[in-house]
């Protein structure tokens with residue numbers, strides 16, 4: 194593509210190296226430049242309006258132009274634009290938010306530690322759990338188990354815990370002490386004739402085998418998203434979490450719930466841990482905590498985790514960890530207002546109700562020749578596309594089908610994300626039935642156009 198000289202597109206290509214983008218094809222394709230937001234919709238610099246079917250990056254819960262968040266930010270900026278939390282310093286928004294999060298926690302939690310991104314939070318969790326093992330004299334207990342297709346971020350530790358090949362290849366990852374167990378995707382990973390319950394039993398047995406093979410006294414923690422997000426919106430079988438937690442309990446292994454996507458209503462309850470009956474020792478939060486109006490993250494730890502950390506910091510004289518911007522007053526003020534909006538407007542219940550409506554309508558395409566599986570919970574859903582339903586196979590090149598369908602959907606005014614050949618939907622939690630009707634109508638056209646392009650009779 195040739196770009197107008199000096200246009201935003203030309204300057205983007207000239208000066209900006211993008212996250213999660215093919216840096217070479219970007220030089221040809223150029224950027225999509227979004228100019229403003231309007232509720233669940235965004236508008237580009239040519240005036241095209243899109244339903245943001247991914248809430249940005251799974252994150253803009255309250256929509257793209259919430260004046261109360263802008264006002265909360267401005268008010269805090271004027272009063273105290275920055276203060277830190279090192280050396281026992283604090284400020285009102287951090288105190289209020291820490292208290293609020295502990296009150297919201299679905300299981301007893303003790304303390305909140307603030308960070309700036311999901312990756313940084315997960316990285317910090319691993320580091321602090323190593324510190325805890327040392328504090329407890331368990332010098333060999335340093336391994337963490339995550340899952341294939343799990344997503345936990347991109348720093349060296351969090352990318353190691355992420356179970357996706359493109360986060361490891363050529364990055365010299367994963368690091369030592371990070372192991373990956375199976376993904377609970379029944380449609381893709383179950384054996385012939387295996388029921389969902391049997392599949393969950395097998396995954397728990399495989400986890401136990403891994404723990405025993407590694408040596409139970411070397412395994413410190415298990416980290417997982419309640420529902421996998423970036424790995425394909427994988428909703429685990431109903432009995433999965435009970436069986437996994439029984440294994441963790443047996444070997445006294447900590448559970449870290451990565452609630453970065455699930456937290457604050459996405460699954461139809463305040464936390465994914467509630468939706469799936471998880472009892473985590475650590476809960477990691479980001480994204481919808483501020484509806485991404487400010488980079489912000491945090492994790493909560495229970496007493497079991499906190500006490501040895503406190504002792505070790507006392508022995509050494511300081512907890513030698515923390516980030517300049519952590520618990521930023523503006524971010525914390527936005528988070529508090531955002532949580533207030535989520536509660537006042539009943540957005541958690543809305544995610545459950547409109548999410549059920551979305552899935553019901555996605556399921557109306559079950560007989561479409563391209564639709565292999567529809568899955569989801571709350572306002573998180575995926576439609577996995579195949580060319581052969583029985584063989585569950587897509588095009589020769591994985592991702593080709595999903596990419597084409599997402600491009601058609603985009604042409605019809607809906608932003609979604611192809612995850613290999615699954616289309617992901619995670620719209621802002623403020624969406625209503627009429628927004629979903631628009632999405633479904635665009636999806637119908639996109640599926641038919643995709644079928645035509647791949648020579649599949651409808």
Ligand SMILES: Cc1ncc(COP(=O)(O)O)c(C=O)c1O
Nearest residue numbers: 310311312344345346422453454
């Ligand atoms: C479950 C989960 N954990 C961690 C992260 C990493 O967050 P960040 O991109 O803010 O570093 C993400 C991002 O998508 C995520 O989905």
